[in-house]
Amino acid sequence: MSWSSLSLGRRWLWVILVGGLLLTLSLALGMCLGSTPAGWRRNLAALLGRSEPRDILTTIIWRIRWPRALMAGLVGATLSLGGLVFQALLRNPLADPYILGVSGGSAVGAILGLLAGLAPFPGVALLAFLGSMGTLLLVLVITTGEPGGRKGSLLLSGVMVNAFCSAVIIFLVSITQDVRLHNMLYWLMGDLSMSSPDHVTLLIYLLAPCFLVILCLARPLNLLLMGEETALYLGLNVAVTSRVLLIVTSLMVSLAVGQSGLVGFVGLVVPHLFRLLLGPDHRLLIPACLLGGGSYLILCDLVSRVLSSQGEMPVGVITAMVGAPLFVLLLMRSR
Amino acid sequence: MTPPAVLVKHLQVSYGRQPVLRDLSIEVPEGAFFIIIGPNSSGKTTLLRAIAGAVKPQQGQVEIWGALVSHFSKKALARIVAVVPQRVATDIPFTVREVVLMGRSPHVGWMGLEQPRDLELAEEAMTFTNVAHLAQRPLPELSGGELQRVIIARAICQQPRLLLLDEPTAALDPAHQINLMDLMAQLQQERGLTVVMVSHDLNLAAMYGEQLLLLKEGKTVQSGRPADVLTYELLEQAYGCPVLLDTNPLGQVPRITLVPKRFLGPPFLIHEARRK
Numbered sequence: 001m002s003w004s005s006l007s008l009g010r011r012w013l014w015v016i017l018v019g020g021l022l023l024t025l026s027l028a029l030g031m032c033l034g035s036t037p038a039g040w041r042r043n044l045a046a047l048l049g050r051s052e053p054r055d056i057l058t059t060i061i062w063r064i065r066w067p068r069a070l071m072a073g074l075v076g077a078t079l080s081l082g083g084l085v086f087q088a089l090l091r092n093p094l095a096d097p098y099i100l101g102v103s104g105g106s107a108v109g110a111i112l113g114l115l116a117g118l119a120p121f122p123g124v125a126l127l128a129f130l131g132s133m134g135t136l137l138l139v140l141v142i143t144t145g146e147p148g149g150r151k152g153s154l155l156l157s158g159v160m161v162n163a164f165c166s167a168v169i170i171f172l173v174s175i176t177q178d179v180r181l182h183n184m185l186y187w188l189m190g191d192l193s194m195s196s197p198d199h200v201t202l203l204i205y206l207l208a209p210c211f212l213v214i215l216c217l218a219r220p221l222n223l224l225l226m227g228e229e230t231a232l233y234l235g236l237n238v239a240v241t242s243r244v245l246l247i248v249t250s251l252m253v254s255l256a257v258g259q260s261g262l263v264g265f266v267g268l269v270v271p272h273l274f275r276l277l278l279g280p281d282h283r284l285l286i287p288a289c290l291l292g293g294g295s296y297l298i299l300c301d302l303v304s305r306v307l308s309s310q311g312e313m314p315v316g317v318i319t320a321m322v323g324a325p326l327f328v329l330l331l332m333r334s335r
Numbered sequence: 336m337t338p339p340a341v342l343v344k345h346l347q348v349s350y351g352r353q354p355v356l357r358d359l360s361i362e363v364p365e366g367a368f369f370i371i372i373g374p375n376s377s378g379k380t381t382l383l384r385a386i387a388g389a390v391k392p393q394q395g396q397v398e399i400w401g402a403l404v405s406h407f408s409k410k411a412l413a414r415i416v417a418v419v420p421q422r423v424a425t426d427i428p429f430t431v432r433e434v435v436l437m438g439r440s441p442h443v444g445w446m447g448l449e450q451p452r453d454l455e456l457a458e459e460a461m462t463f464t465n466v467a468h469l470a471q472r473p474l475p476e477l478s479g480g481e482l483q484r485v486i487i488a489r490a491i492c493q494q495p496r497l498l499l500l501d502e503p504t505a506a507l508d509p510a511h512q513i514n515l516m517d518l519m520a521q522l523q524q525e526r527g528l529t530v531v532m533v534s535h536d537l538n539l540a541a542m543y544g545e546q547l548l549l550l551k552e553g554k555t556v557q558s559g560r561p562a563d564v565l566t567y568e569l570l571e572q573a574y575g576c577p578v579l580l581d582t583n584p585l586g587q588v589p590r591i592t593l594v595p596k597r598f599l600g601p602p603f604l605i606h607e608a609r610r611k
Contacts, residue, residue: 005471008449091424219440219443222429222433222437223437223440225424225427225429226423226424226427226429226434226437227423227424229389229420230420230423230424232387232388232389232409233387233389233413233416233417233418233420234413234437234438234440234441234493235409235410235411235412235413235414235440235441236409236410236440237408237409237410238409279428279429279430280427280428280429281429281433
């Protein structure tokens with residue numbers, strides 16, 4: 001019995017089961033491993049809430065590691081899903097969640113926030129979010145009223161906006177010489193160390209509707225993959241659907257980026273990996289990217305925490321160091 | 336009296352400043368096999384796209400069974416009209432069954448989940464176009480003929496009343512061409528579908544078309560039964576090249592022969608031959 005001969009429902013169930021298991025395991029690992037080592041019995045007791053009151057391990061696990069793992073999961077899921085949607089929408093396998101200038105705009109916003117000495121939350125996160133929304137708006141205005149070559153000009157104006165923003169970033173970084181420089185570089189490489197339970201809760205409330213909208217647009221995404229004209233003939237209002245997808249996806253990516261900084265490669269590698277494993281059907285790919293992308297970033301964050309015994313290593317370093325070779329490998333295998 | 340399947344009134348479409356269709360009016364009766372012919376860039380594909388609601392006319396209107404196309408939602412229109420476009424994306428490894436099931440899109444609910452009935456219709460459509468044995472094959476592995484039959488199966492799966500095809504035989508070998516045309520005739524006769532097709536093959540058009548429309552530069556040159564449209568004068572006027580016309584040995588339809596340049600000079604003076 002091969003994978004593709006299973007009914008869609010069966011395949012969907014498998015994806016949810018395996019993905020859910022993977023996510024649970026990653027979360028458990030992310031909560032048990034860290035710079036305060038403990039035996040698995042103590043960890044298990046703390047996880048299940050059976051340890052003695054005021055146990056220091058329980059506090060570490062539930063106050064520090066839990067929100068951080070959850071944040072990693074949310075950001076990973078968002079970036080993977082964002083990559084998946086943009087790759088289908090632009091019919092370009094190299095599109096990533098930052099393609100429309102989201103990264104550039106939010107980085108400029110975040111760095112301005114750091115320079116002004118704002119707190120990581122809500123100050124820097126809010127400025128990062130506003131920055132990315134500003135660039136998105138700019139890109140949308142540039143490409144409005146261009147029915148024919150919209151995809152090409154979307155890509156190009158995104159690239160241009162990002163290029164301009166990275167020049168601004170380098171300018172800002174090079175005129176800064178104090179301790180704030182360190183924070184900036186951390187943010188640019190992706191950093192989950194600022195997660196707190198409140199941010200995570202807020203982020204869940206904001207991201208869940210975005211995930212839901214995209215889940216409901218799985219079939220339209222499949223149709224868009226067949227080309228805009230075919231999608232139209234199959235009864236899809238292409239203009240409205242693409243706009244909704246564009247805006248919802250950019251919104252959720254900039255929400256995540258505002259919290260985590262620029263975590264690269266997740267949005268590129270995870271969707272491609274699942275496309276190779278599961279085929280092109282978005283009804284399977286969307287849940288797979290949510291669960292699998294979340295797990296991937298939780299595990300990468302775990303590695304970055306374990307590897308750097310002193311201080312912290314930005315998780316973006318690990319996602320890129322694992323992601324880039326993995327991506328090349330996939331590319332070579334798929335030929 | 337049922338209204339005509341397609342009624343085009345004073346249609347004018349331009350891309351930029353370039354007018355493609357100029358004041359075009361046609362009528363396709365319900366259940367007809369209607370074939371649009373004409374030279375390159377005469378507006379055939381644009382006419383098809385206008386009927387399918389994919390281009391907005393500058394002037395004039397298109398009606399389907401008496402209702403304006405522009406008043407339909409995309410989904411409602413796709414339940415009545417199916418299109419087999421000239422080019423389709425073949426780089427995405429969807430399986431044949433998945434592609435055919437996409438034809439159910441205008442019928443399934445907003446969550447996009449297929450019911451057992453949808454799967455049945457897809458199997459039936461695949462059997463009808465003889466691609467059932469390919470159901471598990473990914474799209475990029477298909478040959479041109481197989482691909483065309485898959486796209487037609489998808490259109491059938493859509494359960495349309497009107498089927499629009501843009502040069503469906505262009506990339507096919509003779510056997511596949513005839514198979515496809517027979518399939519269309521079968522659909523039209525057995526299921527009462529109205530078929531509107533753009534074709535470059537004048538002989539196929541003569542043999543299968545009940546009504547032909549000859550277009551040139553976005554205007555009607557002639558429209559009517561094959562014998563009335565396929566005449567020397569009209570074909571030469573539209574295409575600007577000489578053709579030979581006689582009766583097809585299979586029956587009372589015209590047969591068109593294209594004439595290579597070397598036959599145009601003496602001793603094969605075509606204009607002489609024609610006068611005899």
